[in-house]
Structures are given as C-alpha cells and as structure tokens.
Amino acid sequence: MLGDPEYIQLLVNPQDSMIAIRKSVRKDYLAHRVRYTKADSRYCYELYSTELLQALRHTGIYLEDNRSYRIYGALNPKECLASFSMNECVLVDDMTRTEESV
Secondary structure, eight states: OOOSOSEEEEEEETTTTEEEEEEEOTTOTTEEEOOGGGSSSTTOOOOOOHHHHHHHHTTTOOOOTTOEEEOOEEEEGGGTEEEEEGGGOEEEOHHHHHHHHO
C-alpha cells in the first residue's frame, strides 16, 4: 500500500489515458502535500487542481464540467504507486453522492 504519505506526485500519461499517484517527499518540487484533516477517512482524499484537470482533458476522455467522477485503479506496492485508467472513469450521480454522505 501507499501507507499514509505526507506528499504525493500526480502523474498523467495522456497517450495511454492513465493517471498515477506515487508516494513522494517534501523536497520533490512536483509533490502535493496531503492534508488528511480535510478527508472523511484515511482512505479518501479530495484533490482540487486546475493543472490536473487540464492534463486530464488532454487524455481525450470527455469529462463534463461541474460533475464528479470515480476512477478505480490498481496498486503497485513495490513502486509505491497507484494507477488509474481514465477509460474506466464513472460519472458519480449527484443523488448517490448525497446518499453516501449522509
């Protein structure tokens, strides 16, 4: 598992429509700090990034504005990396999100 990293790297491969999250360190200028106090769970983290959204739009996968998506992925513990295929992203219904948060 990735554990509870304080910093992560977000990697996007537009040609393969893939996203990866890799455990990182503070010294890495590409790293994003993970602030767990904002998350409901240690297994959940919400990220808001204009740069990431722009990179995802270059994958060729159509994403509707102002909508939420769930992307399932695979974990590579040896590399401390989780990878996700944008081809498998699922639009999250607003009603489902409301029911889950209650």
